[in-house]
């Protein structure tokens with residue numbers, strides 16, 4: 001009963017999800033979609049999550065968002081695309097460390113009937129987290145097949161903490177894609193990030209908006225791209 005009572009103010013926020021494609025830069029094919037939360041009541045997702053956090057409902061909102069993102073992805077993706085396409089989901093470190101997370105998350109994925117291997121969990125480092133606990137939980141998720149991405153690399157001090165996380169994918173913050181074509185500093189920074197990871201880690205550059213910046217990303221050997229140049233966030237049917 002308490003649980004139902006607690007989530008009711010969140011349900012009133014009328015949340016839903018849009019999806020943004022992630023592109024393989026070597027063949028321009030879509031490899032997956034990042035689910036992005038939207039709310040009719042609070043358009044800015046950061047404000048939305050901050051409000052939930054202030055009210056002690058961050059875990060409830062994050063779990064509701066995860067469930068709805070998976071359901072929408074499954075419903076809107078044609079079956080064959082769902083089987084080959086990857087869903088990137090943003091999850092807060094505090095959610096990953098919550099004692100009920102693992103069981104509830106597995107239940108959602110199984111109920112929606114998505115393959116664990118086709119889910120990438122995007123983690124950002126904005127929260128202060130118990131790194132030991134976070135890594136322990138990440139290992140558990142990896143063991144059953146989920147893949148892990150570090151989100152917004154290079155934003156704030158995220159790069160420092162993120163080095164402690166054993167990841168499959170590194171997403172470089174959109175700041176570094178903006179006018180990349182004209183900035184040798186940004187090129188050098190991206191190269192240094194790429195060098196700091198083992199060669200089997202896939203690098204995504206977020207926020208690519210122009211063909212010129214896309215070409216530089218390709219030349220730098222970045223694996224995947226995301227941004228308005230490939231598609232604005234929207235319903236999946238816009239892309240398949």
Ligand SMILES: [Ca+2]
Nearest residue numbers: 034090122151
């Ligand atoms: Ca993200």
